[in-house]
Amino acid sequence: MKHTEFWSRLEDALGPAYARSWASMYVLADLGGRTVDEALAAGVPPKEVWRAVWSALELPARER
Template sequence: MRHTEFWDRMEHALGASYARSWASLYVISELGGRTAEEALAAGVPPKEVWRAVWAVLELPAKER
């Protein structure tokens, strides 16, 4: 998964205006106590970050 696909999925899940805010504010323990944005900046693969976001948001299995 590329960063662009990650952000497309985030916008689909949370809306275009809220996705980036949520990603910069919500700390996820599965990402080492970092936000999605911090994890991506630290080099965590977007697919791994998406899996953590997916779990936190309790999205449907089809969106995994």
């Protein structure tokens, strides 16, 4: 998964106005206590970050 696909999926899940804000503020235990922005900046692959987001938001299986 590329970064562009990750951001597109996050915007689809949360809406374009809220996705970036959520990514910078919401801390995910599955990412080692980091936010999405921190995890991506640290080099965590977008696919791994998406799995953590998918789990945290309890999105449907089809969104995985």
